[in-house]
Amino acid sequence: MKYQIHEDDEDTRKAKVGDVMSIHLKLKNSTDSVLRDTQKEGTPMKLILQVAPFKGSFEEGLAMLSKNDSATFYVNSDSLFSKSMQAPPPGIAKGSDIAFTVKVVDVQSEEEFTKAQAAQQEKQKGVDDKIITDYVAKNKLATKKTALGVYYVVNQAGSGANAAKGDVVKVKYTGKLLDGKVFDSSNNNPQSAAGVDFPLGAGMAIPGWEEGLTQFSKGGKGTIIIPSPLAYGDKGAGGVIPPNAVIMFDVEVVDVKKGAAAQAPGMAPGGR
Structure with missing residues (x-):
């Protein structure tokens, strides 16, 4: 292992296999070109520390x-991609080193991480509820709220x-x-303009989408407003939905x- 330590906090425990690590990562190739920088993306990446392969x-x-x-x-690209069974992407020369510069934001056990996530989601639900109620009042919408x-x-x-x-629902939608x-x-797609077939309860979409659709019957039209913990959470999605x-x-x-979900091949928006 070739490495350079920039900061070393001796008062915190080292990560161990199975811990959830939140890190900022800057990835560079051998010519010093940046391949990824989570600082610029705005959100630390989270990963479970695995046994070194x-x-x-x-x-x-x-x-x-x-x-x-x-x-x-500095990780050898040949070793990295031979173990992952993937071909090196463009910009990674054979035999070169890839530089992983890491800043550790947090280290948690799986239990600690789960509890922290639950607490954060509850807090965010309160924030989102205020945002939604303000939006509803401003736009004078006659909304109802699910459990x-x-x-x-x-x-x-x-x-x-x-x-x-x-059930399987066929839905026309705009998000x-x-x-x-x-x-x-x-x-956006001629193949979906007539609606998208979607099996409810199959875990193929964000929870808020499934919850919202259960408030409608055949021929129903309306609007579903979804708080972020029931949508894309603190990660956002696709570069178009912010955290x-x-x-x-x-x-x-x-x-x-009714009852046709087992035979449905379709996929709805918000797929996981």
Whole structure:
């Protein structure tokens, strides 16, 4: 392992296999070109520390660090990509070293991480609820709120029973941020313009999407407003949905096929 320690906090415990590490990472090739920089992305990456797959691996370096430490590790590209069974991407020369510069933001056990995540989500739900209620009041929307905290308004009532877990719904939709910026729409693709088939309860989408659709029946039209913990959380998505963003969908439920989820091949927006 070739490495350089920049900061060493001796008062915090070193990471061990199974710990969840939050780190900022700057990745450079042998010509000093930056391949990735999470500082510029704005959010630390989280990973579970694994057993080092080979001598001189990135994981071996991470196991040397604790919270607040920073270091640069130089990992041989041949070793890295031969073990991962992947071809080196453009910009990585055969036999060269890849520089991993790491700043450790936090080190937590799995239990500590789970508790912290739950606490953060509860806090964020309160923040988002205030954002949503202000938006609803400003736009004079006649919304209702589900038990999970999803807001919705039915502009046109459908017929029959509401969609439920195990059903397949065909939905036309437009996904937007609260400022009106569209990030996805079934109208973007001719194949989905008539609606997207989606099995409810199969875990194929963000929780708020599934929760919201259960408030509609066949022919129903309306809007679903989803707090960030039930959407894309503190990671955001696709470079178009910021971290901790409340999102909304204008929807039209074209059809509801009761109990047909097992046969449905489709995928809805918000896929995990």
